[in-house]
Amino acid sequence: xxxxxxxxxxxxxxxxxxxxxNCSYKTSINNLQWYRQNSGRGLVHLILIxxxxxxxxxxxxxxxxxxxxxxxxxxxxASRAADTASYFCAFRDDKIIFGKGTRLHILP
Amino acid sequence: xxxxxxxxKHLVMGMTNKKSLKCEQHMGHRAMYWYKQKAKKxxxxxxxxxxxxxxxxxxxxxxxxxxCPNSSLLNLHLHALQxxxxxxxxxxxxxxxxxxxxxxxxxxxxxxxxxxVL
Numbered sequence: 001x002x003x004x005x006x007x008x009x010x011x012x013x014x015x016x017x018x019x020x021x022n023c024s025y026k027t028s029i030n031n032l033q034w035y036r037q038n039s040g041r042g043l044v045h046l047i048l049i050x051x052x053x054x055x056x057x058x059x060x061x062x063x064x065x066x067x068x069x070x071x072x073x074x075x076x077x078a079s080r081a082a083d084t085a086s087y088f089c090a091f092r093d094d095k096i097i098f099g100k101g102t103r104l105h106i107l108p
Numbered sequence: 109x110x111x112x113x114x115x116x117k118h119l120v121m122g123m124t125n126k127k128s129l130k131c132e133q134h135m136g137h138r139a140m141y142w143y144k145q146k147a148k149k150x151x152x153x154x155x156x157x158x159x160x161x162x163x164x165x166x167x168x169x170x171x172x173x174x175x176c177p178n179s180s181l182l183n184l185h186l187h188a189l190q191x192x193x194x195x196x197x198x199x200x201x202x203x204x205x206x207x208x209x210x211x212x213x214x215x216x217x218x219x220x221x222x223x224x225v226l
Contacts, residue, residue, distance in 0.1 A: 033214070035217075040196060040220070040222070041219050041220065042112070042198055042200075042217035042218050042219045042220055043151065043198070043200075043215075043217040044217070045214045045215065045216070048214060088150055088151075095153055095156065095164055095166075096153065096215065097153075098150035098151050098152075099150060100149075100150055101148075101149075101150050103148070
């Protein structure tokens with residue numbers, strides 16, 4: 001399968017804690033993207049990191065990319081209830097492929 | 109306008125019905141996509157249109173028939189579907205299609221159509 005593997009599959013943390021999700025892939029990539037999906041709705045693009053970048057920040061989001069290990073991580077700092085969603089990595093082969101996703105639940 | 113709209117939001121159809129899903133964007137994007145998503149699974153690419161031409165068909169059964177009448181509209185015509193086709197159907201658009209441009213583009217997704225086939 002060309003799908004990315006994400007772990008954990010599900011993650012529950014207390015509000016205010018940091019959440020880390022990981023994505024591994026098998027193909028060579030030029031860049032990797034992270035998307036968020038609230039329950040049963042469309043996906044929202046969060047951040048794109050290029051293969052020549054190791055780390056990128058956007059607000060409370062921090063993404064890292066290790067092309068030697070073919071893995072990426074998404075860190076959400078100071079989590080909020082509104083961060084409850086599914087998070088998918090996506091990368092481009094000849095088309096965009098989505099990872100299996102991490103379901104994040106922020107507990108009040 | 110940075111929105112992708114999809115209609116209807118919900119659709120229930122029988123296996124003998126013919127229906128259509130519609131998607132619209134006014135961002136000037138030249139690539140449009142159809143995805144199928146089952147519960148707790150990632151989106152699976154079905155079709156890609158680039159400059160109003162079908163660029164990718166991911167071996168989708170012929171009971172799904174895409175159409176791109178113009179650069180802003182994308183339809184998915186449904187006929188003789190099976191219950192296992194019940195899913196969330198997502199439309200997306202991007203500035204252009206990476207396969208053509210050599211760049212990966214952020215995709216903008218619509219809210220989806222929840223399809224139930226009885």
